[in-house]
Each structure stands twice: as C-alpha cells, then as structure tokens.
Amino acid sequence: MAEAGAEEFAEFGAAALDSFQALFQETEHLDHRSNDVHARELLGDLLIDLMHYAQHRGLEFNDILAQANGYYLSERNSPDIYAIGSTVQLQGPTADETTLIGRPARGTVTGIHVPHEGPTEYYVHFLGETSSRSILAADLEEATPFPATSTTKGIIDDPLVAEEALVEAVTRIGRADLSGVPPHQDDLNDRQALLEALVTWNGMDTRDVTDLLLAEVEQRLAPVQAETPVEDTALSPSQLAAQDFPIPLEQGLAEHHPGSRTTPQSSAPASRRTGPHR
Numbered sequence: 001m002a003e004a005g006a007e008e009f010a011e012f013g014a015a016a017l018d019s020f021q022a023l024f025q026e027t028e029h030l031d032h033r034s035n036d037v038h039a040r041e042l043l044g045d046l047l048i049d050l051m052h053y054a055q056h057r058g059l060e061f062n063d064i065l066a067q068a069n070g071y072y073l074s075e076r077n078s079p080d081i082y083a084i085g086s087t088v089q090l091q092g093p094t095a096d097e098t099t100l101i102g103r104p105a106r107g108t109v110t111g112i113h114v115p116h117e118g119p120t121e122y123y124v125h126f127l128g129e130t131s132s133r134s135i136l137a138a139d140l141e142e143a144t145p146f147p148a149t150s151t152t153k154g155i156i157d158d159p160l161v162a163e164e165a166l167v168e169a170v171t172r173i174g175r176a177d178l179s180g181v182p183p184h185q186d187d188l189n190d191r192q193a194l195l196e197a198l199v200t201w202n203g204m205d206t207r208d209v210t211d212l213l214l215a216e217v218e219q220r221l222a223p224v225q226a227e228t229p230v231e232d233t234a235l236s237p238s239q240l241a242a243q244d245f246p247i248p249l250e251q252g253l254a255e256h257h258p259g260s261r262t263t264p265q266s267s268a269p270a271s272r273r274t275g276p277h278r
Helices: 006-021 036-057 061-075 093-100 159-179 185-202 206-227 237-243
Strands: 087-090 106-113 121-126 133-136 140-142 149-151 154-156
Touching: 006 036, 036 061, 061 106, 087 093, 106 159, 149 185, 154 159, 159 185, 159 206, 185 206
Parallel strands: none
Antiparallel strands: 087 106, 087 140, 106 121, 121 133, 149 154
C-alpha cells in the first residue's frame, strides 16, 4: 500500500468526526463535510471533549497539541520543517565540537516538537546512540541522502536501516566465531558494504564507527558468550579483523574509551505514523 498523503489524512479526520457526530442526536442535522460552520462546531466540540479526556488521564493537552502540530507540518512538507525520517546534520559550533571528538554529525529525524513559544526542536538519531537527542532547529541543516547500498538483503538507502543491518551482520559473524565455525560469506559481504557506506556518509574513520556500534554487538552476543566456556569466548585477532571490530567484543566501550559514548539527552517520541493504516 502506498504511503498516505494529506488528502487521505484529511479523510481519516472526517471519518473521526462522522463517528463523533453519530454519538449525539442533536447533531444529526450537521453536515461538516460541506458546511464550514458545521465543521467548526463539531471540531470545537470534539476538541473540548479531548481536553476533558486528557485532564481525566492526567495528560498535558497543550504539549500533545504542540507535538501534533509538528507532525502536521512535517506531513504537509512545510519548507521550514524537516520531515520525520529525513537526514539532517549539525551545523555551526555544535558540528565542530562533535566532529572534533569523533562523533557523528549526521543523523535521522525521528520526532518533532513545536512548542507554543520558543524554537522548534527535533529528535535526531545519531549513529550508535540508543536514544534520539533533542536538537534545536537552528543547529540543524539538511544532509546529503544516505547512499543506496547493495546488500544480500536488497538495496538499503536509510542510515537507520543500514546501522541495524550492520549490527545484525557483525553479530552473526561473532556468533559463528564463538561457535568455532566459519562466518557466512553473505554476512562478511554485507558487513563490508554497510560499514563502508556508514563511514563515508558520516565522514568518520572506520575505527570510530566500529567503536560506536561495539556496545550493541556486545549486548547481542552476551547470551552466546554466557553459554560458552570462559576459555572459548575470547575471539582471536584474526577473527576480530574479519569483523572489522578490532577491539575484543567482551570489553566495553567505556573500558577502552572512557567518556566516548554520549549519554542520550532524551528519548524520541513514537511517531503516530506507524499504525497499520499507514
């Protein structure tokens, strides 16, 4: 199914008003689909009830409304709003500081917050971080699209998908090494292609990229290592080299590079555009 557009989203809203109107006999005569006055009346009544619902649940309606406005602007492809899923990069002093310490300056927009007062904020996922960071709009600019990368699973042109696919491939290679069997050639090929693409797109050294992803690989290998005798869990230098992860997987990032992993400032809000109807 093709991704829904603004017209289809509007129809979803109209259907919601149809259902709301059907709850009350005194509104049967209203025709919100063709009469602007009727539409305003029904929309106002629905919003009032939603405010009561939010208060009853202990939710802040204005915050929800501000975030919804951000998604709305994104779906309208507003020129001054970065859409969810778009690639962005840090700019100005923030970008300089980030690059200086070997951190990625490019990322993917995962959420938007448009407050009633103050600047727009974006939730951006950067390579290797477990949660998205809140970044002011003034500190961001549009980034070059992620290069389409051929893998054994197909073409990948999304940095989020590429990161996950690389971690999965390296994890499978690590599991094979721990089990004493040769890794699958498809995994080796995917690892090389995806690593090169992420290194190029982020403009970083290979070692810096592998350092950022090491913790996630370690976490996924932990169950396998727990089931393997201690003397058999250490990967040989040749095995690590084959994975392009030159640091022993059983040793964490903090141990080798204290302070190198940025603590995420906030979690990204889940997009409302992930439902089955999308």
